[in-house]
Amino acid sequence: xxxxxRVFVKSGGLALFSLGLDPLFLARAxxxxxxxxxxxxxxxxxxLFQRGAVDGLNMIVPHGDPxxxxxxxxxxxxxTDVVDLDxxxxxxxxxxxxxxxxxxxRLAAIHAIGSPDATRSHFDAQDYMESGTPxxxxxxxGWLNRYCQxxxxxxxxxFRAVAFGPELPRILAGTAPSLAIADLQAFGLRAxxxxxxxxxxxxxxxxxxxxxxxxxxxxxxxxxQAVQTLRRVDPTQYQPANGADxxxxxxxxxxxxxxxxxxxxxxxxxxFADVTGWDTHVNQGASEGQLAARLAELGQTLTAFAQDxxxxxxxxxVLTMSEFGRTVRENGNSGTDHGHATAMLVLGGPVSGGKVxxxxxxxxxxxxxxxxxxxxxxxxxxxxxxxxxxHLGAPDLSAIFPGFTPDLARFPGAISA
Amino acid sequence: MKTRVLLLIAIVAGxxxxxxxxxxxxxxxxxxxxxxxxxxxYGPRPGEIERVARAGVLRWIDAQLAPDKIDDQIVARRxxxxxxxxxxxxxxxxxxxxxxRARQERKxxxxxxxxxxxxxPVALKGRRLAAQxxxxxxxxxxxxxxxxxxxxxxxxxxxxxxxxxxxxDRFLTPDYIEHTIRRHAMGAFEDLLIATAxxxxxxxxxxxxxxxxxxxxxxxxxxxxxxPLFGRRRPLFPPPRDRVPTDSMRQRAPRGxxxxxxxxxxxxxxxxxxxxYDQHDVIEVARIFTGWSIKRPQQGGDFExxxxxxxxxxxxxxxxxxxxxxxxxxxxxxxxxxxNHPATMHHVSRKLCQRFVNDDxxxxxxxxxxxxxxxxxxxxxxxxxxxxxxxxxxxATNVRTKVKTPLEFVVSAMRAVVAEPDTxxxxxxxxxxxxxxxxxxxxxxxxxxxxxxxxxxxALLERMNAAMALAAGKVQGMTVALDSIDSVADIEALxxxxxxxxxxxxxxxxxxxxxxxxxxxxxxxMQARALAVGLALGxxxxxxx
Numbered sequence: 021x022x023x024x025x026r027v028f029v030k031s032g033g034l035a036l037f038s039l040g041l042d043p044l045f046l047a048r049a050x051x052x053x054x055x056x057x058x059x060x061x062x063x064x065x066x067x068l069f070q071r072g073a074v075d076g077l078n079m080i081v082p083h084g085d086p087x088x089x090x091x092x093x094x095x096x097x098x099x100t101d102v103v104d105l106d107x108x109x110x111x112x113x114x115x116x117x118x119x120x121x122x123x124x125x126r127l128a129a130i131h132a133i134g135s136p137d138a139t140r141s142h143f144d145a146q147d148y149m150e151s152g153t154p155x156x157x158x159x160x161x162g163w164l165n166r167y168c169q170x171x172x173x174x175x176x177x178x179f180r181a182v183a184f185g186p187e188l189p190r191i192l193a194g195t196a197p198s199l200a201i202a203d204l205q206a207f208g209l210r211a212x213x214x215x216x217x218x219x220x221x222x223x224x225x226x227x228x229x230x231x232x233x234x235x236x237x238x239x240x241x242x243x244x245q246a247v248q249t250l251r252r253v254d255p256t257q258y259q260p261a262n263g264a265d266x267x268x269x270x271x272x273x274x275x276x277x278x279x280x281x282x283x284x285x286x287x288x289x290x291x292f293a294d295v296t297g298w299d300t301h302v303n304q305g306a307s308e309g310q311l312a313a314r315l316a317e318l319g320q321t322l323t324a325f326a327q328d329x330x331x332x333x334x335x336x337x338v339l340t341m342s343e344f345g346r347t348v349r350e351n352g353n354s355g356t357d358h359g360h361a362t363a364m365l366v367l368g369g370p371v372s373g374g375k376v377x378x379x380x381x382x383x384x385x386x387x388x389x390x391x392x393x394x395x396x397x398x399x400x401x402x403x404x405x406x407x408x409x410x411h412l413g414a415p416d417l418s419a420i421f422p423g424f425t426p427d428l429a430r431f432p433g434a435i436s437a
Numbered sequence: 438m439k440t441r442v443l444l445l446i447a448i449v450a451g452x453x454x455x456x457x458x459x460x461x462x463x464x465x466x467x468x469x470x471x472x473x474x475x476x477x478x479y480g481p482r483p484g485e486i487e488r489v490a491r492a493g494v495l496r497w498i499d500a501q502l503a504p505d506k507i508d509d510q511i512v513a514r515r516x517x518x519x520x521x522x523x524x525x526x527x528x529x530x531x532x533x534x535x536x537x538r539a540r541q542e543r544k545x546x547x548x549x550x551x552x553x554x555x556x557x558p559v560a561l562k563g564r565r566l567a568a569q570x571x572x573x574x575x576x577x578x579x580x581x582x583x584x585x586x587x588x589x590x591x592x593x594x595x596x597x598x599x600x601x602x603x604x605x606d607r608f609l610t611p612d613y614i615e616h617t618i619r620r621h622a623m624g625a626f627e628d629l630l631i632a633t634a635x636x637x638x639x640x641x642x643x644x645x646x647x648x649x650x651x652x653x654x655x656x657x658x659x660x661x662x663x664x665p666l667f668g669r670r671r672p673l674f675p676p677p678r679d680r681v682p683t684d685s686m687r688q689r690a691p692r693g694x695x696x697x698x699x700x701x702x703x704x705x706x707x708x709x710x711x712x713x714y715d716q717h718d719v720i721e722v723a724r725i726f727t728g729w730s731i732k733r734p735q736q737g738g739d740f741e742x743x744x745x746x747x748x749x750x751x752x753x754x755x756x757x758x759x760x761x762x763x764x765x766x767x768x769x770x771x772x773x774x775x776x777n778h779p780a781t782m783h784h785v786s787r788k789l790c791q792r793f794v795n796d797d798x799x800x801x802x803x804x805x806x807x808x809x810x811x812x813x814x815x816x817x818x819x820x821x822x823x824x825x826x827x828x829x830x831x832x833a834t835n836v837r838t839k840v841k842t843p844l845e846f847v848v849s850a851m852r853a854v855v856a857e858p859d860t861x862x863x864x865x866x867x868x869x870x871x872x873x874x875x876x877x878x879x880x881x882x883x884x885x886x887x888x889x890x891x892x893x894x895x896a897l898l899e900r901m902n903a904a905m906a907l908a909a910g911k912v913q914g915m916t917v918a919l920d921s922i923d924s925v926a927d928i929e930a931l932x933x934x935x936x937x938x939x940x941x942x943x944x945x946x947x948x949x950x951x952x953x954x955x956x957x958x959x960x961x962x963m964q965a966r967a968l969a970v971g972l973a974l975g976x977x978x979x980x981x982x
Contacts, residue, residue, distance in 0.1 A: 199895040230947030232977035243894035
């Protein structure tokens with residue numbers, strides 16, 4: 021598929037030929053420091069939402085701070101178990117599989133990152149992180165979709181923006197075409213036998229080719245093209261490469277399918293998956309326990325994904341996010357309550373890794389947010405904006421994050437310039 | 438103007454062959470009947486086009502504008518099967534509290550699976566009732582004789598959107614739909630607006646219930662009563678997954694003014710984003726609504742005005758003074774002002790024209806609706822009547838141009854195959870799979886009306902799958918009756934019957950040819966009929982209304 025009709029409709033056609041002269045170009049010149057590896061269209065962003073507010077302090081552990089151990093007598097990860105990263109921070113032991121990626125500079129962490137909005141409601145905070153407009157509820161679309169709306173250089177293939185899950189998440193809601201795929205194998209027309217399925221697909225394809233008009237026509241063409249592409253890929257026969265072993269469960273399956281689409285070269289540019297179970301109010305555990313089990317699944321999934329992609333990882337960035345962090349001090353139930361800043365991971369070839377990024381405010385109560393939580397020193401939009409600009413070459417960050425003024429100086433430095 | 442007068446005469450004379458504004462080609466009585474059944478209803482049932490055309494399209498519209506006078510025994514009988522209607526919001530609140538207590542107990546006992554979906558009997562019952570409530574919307578839309586009323590319920594549900602999965606809205610939403618939206622859907626806009634402003638579901642959804650004047654502190658008795666609400670250890674009800682939170686109800690004691698409701702009230706519910714207000718107005722509106730709260734929300738309580746939380750200063754909105762000291766009446770006065778503001782009339786009329794006429798609403802339609810609004814003081818039925826009598830509604834350029842929303846698609850397909858649904862949530866699940874899980878639009882703007890929100894490759898493929906399943910009667914909890922398409926012996930007759938009974942004669946020549954090709958070689962006539970009906974429902978003609 022070449023440039024789709026949507027490009028012409030949405031940007032008025034002419035805009036395509038005036039790129040060199042309009043303000044988009046200037047914005048691009050300022051922000052889009054696109055690394056040399058791989059042509060632009062191959063660059064892929066995978067966003068992974070840890071819904072429920074992950075305890076950043078037990079994911080990327082400040083084991084060098086005695087306050088951490090004083091505030092968490094029952095749930096702190098013992099220094100002897102932590103996988104040290106830089107003498108102060110370390111990985112939770114169940115994330116140990118990620119250490120080689122850290123060592124090869126393909127994994128970075130950002131600490132004390134979060135929203136400028138003070139809400140401790142999962143609902144509101146997730147909404148803001150996905151809309152990309154903290155404090156503003158009425159934003160109709162998500163920031164990943166707005167990226168697709170505004171970066172018109174990339175082709176709108178049917179698989180350009182895909183969420184792996186039953187429903188399209190807020191982050192991908194909007195006017196740019198995006199898919200929600202609950203099960204890659206079930207994508208397309210469903211029938212008991214392959215022959216019946218193919219026949220049905222052909223019948224509908226003919227119907228739409230014969231009688232559809234307008235958006236129904238273009239979208240149906242995209243649909244049948246996608247079905248054909250997937251048949252070529254044949255998801256039922258997929259074998260992960262390099263001995264990659266994805267954990268069972270929704271997250272492993274989603275990331276396996278993302279790897280599959282990346283390798284199949286179907287035009288995937290932004291992918292989204294989410295994983296729940298981080299709301300650890302009670303019996304959170306330390307090196308072992310509830311949170312450890314969730315981190316193990318996350319770590320194994322990311323490790324398998326990196327292994328499976330092999331060299332393809334050079335074009336891919338995985339960005340984890342979570343709506344807020346958790347209280348510094350453990351609560352009466354050996355858990356943690358809703359806090360403010362958390363930690364995020366950035367993984368992939370284009371990453372400037374081997375570093376814990378962001379200004380660390382420390383755990384001193386005087387520096388905490390409202391006296392109890394890790395303060396936010398990096399607005400999540402600074403990181404998201406950096407990834408979009410430096411990794412995907414997003415031309416117009418202020419359109420993607422309305423009300424926010426992107427500033428190179430505030431980029432945390434997660435992507436190699 | 439002359440055309441309009443002529444047109445009105447034609448309408449008054451009960452002559453359904455009305456002339457479009459832009460095009461001279463008149464709609465036949467059949468076309469007119471199909472058009473009103475597509476827009477004022479959820480599509481025709483087999484034979485209904487003829488019935489409406491025979492009885493008179495305009496007479497049918499008049500009847501639909503007076504839903505109370507339409508006998509709807511079938512739906513009344515069906516509603517009795519839905520347990521969720523037997524529980525009030527207090528019952529539902531208790532159920533959720535029970536689920537939450539059991540879950541916390543398991544967590545305390547160290548059950549590490551406590552974060553997984555809760556399959557205890559009470560949790561299952563809670564989920565079953567919620568799913569049943571979504572299904573009820575589909576069943577009513579499909580079976581009700583008061584079609585326009587059901588369309589308007591859907592319209593206002595989105596205009597005054599709440600989110601079924603946000604905290605207390607898990608047990609407040611059914612009551613909101615039943616007693617706020619449905620009660621006022623065809624009444625006066627002002628009454629509807631005030632009812633939503635005072636509904637616990639909206640007060641909770643847009644956070645106004647915890648908006649208090651800066652520095653205000655609740656009286657001692659109130660703090661005691663509120664303790665379980667803000668206490669740390671007893672969140673109220675569990676999420677099926679933690680995407681939907683527990684602690685939006687206990688995040689913190691109210692600390693000051695919350696502008697959320699004020700902002701959405703102006704931007705979405707009334708004036709519209711370009712309605713001539715500014716941030717200062719938003720703050721002033723929020724000040725006026727301080728103290729509009731909920732009595733014991735954790736128990737599913739009612740609206741309550743908290744005098745102690747109300748901002749006692751003077752306020753000014755849109756240049757109008759609201760002198761201090763009038764407590765709750767300030768809010769009522771403001772709502773009446775907003776309900777009758779020209780910007781509101783324009784904004785809401787525009788949305789109605791978008792719903793009934795065209796994704797890009799014609800100015801003439803909006804003008805007619807606004808004029809009727811002024812004349813009839815916001816009587817929703819009269820605004821609708823003006824839209825249906827206007828030339829834009831009948832213009833050929835606006836006929837069969839709108840793409841159905843997922844709800845409209847599923848319900849119109851059900852009507853086409855005479856589906857008899859039960860209380861199981863399958864059909865609501867189909868609607869959800871197509872992208873419109875009912876009452877679950879997160880943002881306050883409600884589900885969109887424009888086609889680009891609904892037409893994309895994955896959604897279209899799912900529509901085709903849903904069409905095949907519906908035609909084959911393979912959706913659980915539902916039977917279909919294709920008896921009216923009895924010409925199964927010969928392909929041409931079969932296709933003709935489908936065109937006639939399901940597509941209202943709109944089947945294109947191309948579609949006929951494709952169907953003919955596809956059906957040749959299928960020997961089993963029942964199988965051929967199911968395939969043909971499925972292709973017709975999943976095909977391009979049926980996506981439009």
